[in-house]
Amino acid sequence: MSARRSSSLLAITLLVLGMALSVSGQGPERGDAIRAEDKRSGYSFVSPETRAMQDDDLANPGFLWVLEGQEIWRTSAGAAGKSCADCHQEAPASMKGVAARYPAFDARVGRVINLEQRINGCRLQRQQAPALAYESRELLALTAYVALQSRGLPVQATIDGPARASFEAGRAEFLMRQGQFNLSCAQCHEDHWRQQLRGLPISQGHGNAYPAYRLEWQTLGSLQRRLRNCNIAVRAEPYPYGAQEYVNLELFLAWRARGLPVETPGVRR
Amino acid sequence: MAKALIRMPTEAKRGEVVEVKTLISHPMETGYRRDSMGQPIPRHIINRFVCTYNGQEVFRAEFFPAIAANPFLSFFTVATETGEVVMQWTDDQGTTQTETVRITVT
Numbered sequence: 001m002s003a004r005r006s007s008s009l010l011a012i013t014l015l016v017l018g019m020a021l022s023v024s025g026q027g028p029e030r031g032d033a034i035r036a037e038d039k040r041s042g043y044s045f046v047s048p049e050t051r052a053m054q055d056d057d058l059a060n061p062g063f064l065w066v067l068e069g070q071e072i073w074r075t076s077a078g079a080a081g082k083s084c085a086d087c088h089q090e091a092p093a094s095m096k097g098v099a100a101r102y103p104a105f106d107a108r109v110g111r112v113i114n115l116e117q118r119i120n121g122c123r124l125q126r127q128q129a130p131a132l133a134y135e136s137r138e139l140l141a142l143t144a145y146v147a148l149q150s151r152g153l154p155v156q157a158t159i160d161g162p163a164r165a166s167f168e169a170g171r172a173e174f175l176m177r178q179g180q181f182n183l184s185c186a187q188c189h190e191d192h193w194r195q196q197l198r199g200l201p202i203s204q205g206h207g208n209a210y211p212a213y214r215l216e217w218q219t220l221g222s223l224q225r226r227l228r229n230c231n232i233a234v235r236a237e238p239y240p241y242g243a244q245e246y247v248n249l250e251l252f253l254a255w256r257a258r259g260l261p262v263e264t265p266g267v268r269r
Numbered sequence: 270m271a272k273a274l275i276r277m278p279t280e281a282k283r284g285e286v287v288e289v290k291t292l293i294s295h296p297m298e299t300g301y302r303r304d305s306m307g308q309p310i311p312r313h314i315i316n317r318f319v320c321t322y323n324g325q326e327v328f329r330a331e332f333f334p335a336i337a338a339n340p341f342l343s344f345f346t347v348a349t350e351t352g353e354v355v356m357q358w359t360d361d362q363g364t365t366q367t368e369t370v371r372i373t374v375t
Contacts, residue, residue: 058290
């Protein structure tokens with residue numbers, strides 16, 4: 001009798017304590033339970049051979065896209081007859097740190113956009129050229145080339161001000177159970193990241209290496225492609241490419257990965 | 270074939286063993302897959318790679334369908350004299366890509 005009473009007291013105490021912690025913001029924020037010192041890039045979850053591929057710019061097939069991106073950067077396109085370089089000059093200087101800040105709120109379109117959409121915005125507005133299709137070789141190449149200029153810099157997305165609503169929607173997406181398996185992103189990448197799934201380690205789900213070359217794909221792919229794969233893996237219907245739901249999630253993931261270095265173009269299994 | 274990345278020293282001492290690393294962009298379609306309509310996708314792979322050094326063949330490779338897309342190749346040769354190292358990839362459609370690197374031997 002007294003044992004039962006004390007255990008229920010303990011439960012209530014823990015519940016109240018938990019609520020107090022979450023109200024005061026002392027406890028781990030939802031979707032961000034991994035401690036800063038435990039935060040690990042997906043790089044540390046892949047095999048030594050795959051890591052070696054990423055470390056050597058010549059063995060890293062992502063650099064084939066980078067090379068192509070560099071060419072596109074210098075080639076004029078569209079009715080305006082301008083190239084990226086005409087406005088932004090040399091990418092290593094002008095694009096340094098840009099990818100680390102994306103996704104970001106864009107006042108012109110009034111919502112949070114990712115790097116791919118920013119590039120396409122430039123194409124439409126400045127170059128007066130048709131937007132590049134999502135996941136097309138050209139868009140991946142240009143995104144990889146721009147993101148490479150931030151390699152090694154810490155991911156630092158802004159989530160305050162006008163980006164807040166998008167960020168919270170992204171967090172909700174991360175925590176939402178979905179698909180026939182009824183799993184949320186957090187259940188694998190937050191609660192069970194130290195463990196194995198089908199013989200492979202579960203990563204923490206950081207997007208700091210994207211666009212990345214995945215050996216499984218045999219090609220470079222965007223973070224949205226990776227997110228779609230996760231959706232399909234839990235048997236959920238993926239959103240279309242460029243969906244705001246993914247952009248919101250990308251923003252949340254960027255905040256969650258804050259401080260990790262940009263690794264684009266990363267190599268993953 | 271579009272892009273190739275090559276790394277090898279452009280200067281070497283006579284008799285030095287130099288490493289040549291190459292990476293080329295290619296789909297390496299195996300020929301065993303089918304498209305969404307169930308039709309077989311024809312094989313389209315790089316089937317041959319030849320490297321010559323001042324006209325003399327120093328390395329050759331035959332490629333097969335099990336080789337991954339965007340194949341990476343690394344091999345060694347001995348720097349004998351100043352000249353050109355020419356690398357050539359040939360694929361199933363008969364397309365060839367040639368890259369040349371000049372090496373100065375002292």
